[in-house]
Amino acid sequence: MTDRPLVLSNPRSERVRQVAALGRRAARERSGRFLVEGPQAVRELLRYAPEAVEQVYLTEAAAHRHPGLLPDRGHASPPTGDTVRPRPATRPAPDRGHGPRLAWCTEQVISAMADTGAPQGVVAVAQKVDVPLAQALDAVGVAGFVVVLTHVRDPGNAGTVLRGADAFGASAVLVSDASVDVYNPKVVRATVGSLFHLPVSVGTPVPELLRACRERGIRLLAADGAGGTALPDVDLAGAHAWVMGNEAWGLEPEVLALCDAAVSIPIQRAESLNLAMAATVCLHASGSVREQ
Amino acid sequence: MTDRPLVLSNPRSERVRQVAALGRRAARERSGRFLVEGPQAVRELLRYAPEAVEQVYLTEAAAHRHPGLLPDRGHASPPTGDTVRPRPATRPAPDRGHGPRLAWCTEQVISAMADTGAPQGVVAVAQKVDVPLAQALDAVGVAGFVVVLTHVRDPGNAGTVLRGADAFGASAVLVSDASVDVYNPKVVRATVGSLFHLPVSVGTPVPELLRACRERGIRLLAADGAGGTALPDVDLAGAHAWVMGNEAWGLEPEVLALCDAAVSIPIQRAESLNLAMAATVCLHASGSVREQ
Known part of the structure; x- marks a missing residue:
């Protein structure tokens, strides 16, 4: 596993397919998860519902364009170890001790995950946020x-x-x-x-x-x-x-x-x-x- | 010419292509005309800017669903002569002595003319209506x-x-x-x-x-x-x-x-x-x- 590529680059991988499936209602209902696309929506998600965030997928270019997306500024460049690592949260995350997991991706992978045309290099998968x-x-x-x-x-x-x-x-x-x-x-x-x-x-x-x-x-x-x-x-x-x-x-x-x-x-x-x-x-x- | 079909039925005809071209800005600027699609917009056009109407294209089904679209209720069924005939206007049309010209079409022709997905059987071509x-x-x-x-x-x-x-x-x-x-x-x-x-x-x-x-x-x-x-x-x-x-x-x-x-x-x-x-x-x- 340590030889895995540092950046998700296969837009046809099973993982990318699973994220992209969240564009469909059936997959959202089955999993209780949904897709958040683009820097502005992901930023608001991280700020207002950090406990719901399961995974943030982003490109290196997007991380540079939108540094505020990264909870920990010290890790704003692609990781050198695994593709995914836990990060400290910027705001208290009641249900977990750590912040959202980040995965670095190519533009092609982000586009394949996104439902809309222009996710601008970042999408997130979150647990549903509705309340009783x-x-x-x-x-x-x-x-x-x-x-x-x-x-x-x-x-x-x-x-x-x-x-x-x-x-x-x-x-x-x-x-x-x-x-x-x-x-x-x-x-x-x-x-x-x-x-x-x-x-x-x-x-x-x-x-x-x-x-x-x-x-x-x-x-x-x-x-x-x-x-x-x-x-x-x-x-x-x-x-x-x-x-x-x-x-x-x-x-x-x-x-x-x-x-x-x-x-x-x-x-x-x-x-x-x-x-x-x-x-x-x-x-x-x-x-x-x-x-x- | 008296043997022409009563209803425009060829979605690839030159005439259909000319109407469809009005979906593009260049054709609108060249001709000074634009497309109006769907029964509600066409009805408002006929009521408020009758002098601007050059041609109304509609299907027999749309004429039955929206009888108010036809200025002259006595002619609400497809004509038996030519495909196009002048009609009296419902409201005074300052610049002309007669109402808009109607042309009966198949659904395929209307769809080929329209820019949007669902023109509901009627489109019109009108002269631009802006004022100085x-x-x-x-x-x-x-x-x-x-x-x-x-x-x-x-x-x-x-x-x-x-x-x-x-x-x-x-x-x-x-x-x-x-x-x-x-x-x-x-x-x-x-x-x-x-x-x-x-x-x-x-x-x-x-x-x-x-x-x-x-x-x-x-x-x-x-x-x-x-x-x-x-x-x-x-x-x-x-x-x-x-x-x-x-x-x-x-x-x-x-x-x-x-x-x-x-x-x-x-x-x-x-x-x-x-x-x-x-x-x-x-x-x-x-x-x-x-x-x-």
């Missing part, structure tokens, strides 16, 4: 707000909503079992690290999600282009949830019926706002109330 | 607002900003010569018709755009994540322009220096908002002030 629903709801308290994704299917939209929830100070994001997988590499990329910043709960059926919110006294606000309550008229001071529907057909009548209000954003022209725009406006409104 | 800069600025008056795209490169972002400008009541959209072509089929699709709803000016260099705004007394507000003025502190009552930068590197220092204020959206966490989110929040804020 009760834990996510605990974060809301009496004056927080959350966003509920009921049937959001587009990875870019889901990622943008997570990013907005993070930016505007939401307490958590609740994703139903009928929405896109938040560990889809396109979602992870679109969140630009927000997936690691706030509690995210996944996999609960919509009625159960709404019931759980209601039991905690969280007011359910349906974001609905045809809603009878205009956004400026909604009291956003107390605990509330923004319930977002599907990109094409919005919220199902049964779901709307379970909400406390159907809220529309006043618009002048245009057919309607798209899901990401509507979520951005609603979350910004909730965040603005809390800033004052 | 002075005309776009005339629409602003003393209390309107506009959005200036300086170096926006992603078609989805440009389309979303156009849609937001439309939704929140902007007077016009000004697109610099360094931004993505608004006639790119992906932009057209992302605007979902907004391109036809409000005056859009294209092709002016950034400094000239900003100078023209300033000469009209339009206050220049740079949307800038690091901006020193917080959005809630900005007076949005008078005429103003939201100046948006590039997705990756924002606004150039020279452009920032030409603006009256650099405005940031207060955020709690997350690195920054993406361009479409920031534009949505800023345009919504400007629209909200005007609604009160």
